[in-house]
Amino acid sequence: MKFCPRCGSIMLLQHKNKGKVLKCLKCGYEEKNIGGENEVKVQPRKDKSKILVIDKDIEMKIYPKINITCPRCGYHEAYYELRQMRSADEPSTRFYTCVRCKFRWKEDE
Structure with a gap:
């Protein structure tokens, strides 16, 4: 893994x-990939455990509902x-998600 010398972000x-070049997606800095320490090696995943995927519809049902018009x-x-x-010391921000179209908007209190 290599970090950008300009901004410190991970280079891809x-x-x-x-x-092949290493490029910072944040600031655009590029560097030739000479190999060795910059060489990318792909290894198959040994851990076959399952990854939990949470359905957004199920996740949203834990939040309370309010009568408000979706913009x-x-x-x-x-x-x-x-x-x-x-x-x-500042008031909190209220985030809304429409029950029908899933549009998300916010309202500062």
């Missing part, structure tokens, strides 16, 4: 002009959650 191996589809009901996005 990309194919370019019949060669996208006009439906009258949405799930909501409160999150503290700013400092503790």
Whole structure:
């Protein structure tokens, strides 16, 4: 794994002009892949344990509902959650997800 010398982000191996380069997706810095320490090796996963995938529809059902109009589809009901996005002395932000179209929007309190 190599980190960008400019911004510190992880650099990814990309194919370019019949060669390989390491590129930072954040700032665009590129470096030729000389091999050795930058060589990418793919190993098959030995752990065959299952990965849990959570269905978004099931996940949303744990949130309370409120009567509010969706700005996208006009439906009258949405799930909501409160999150503290700013400092503790600031009010929390309310996130809504439309029950029908799953559109997500926020409202600062």
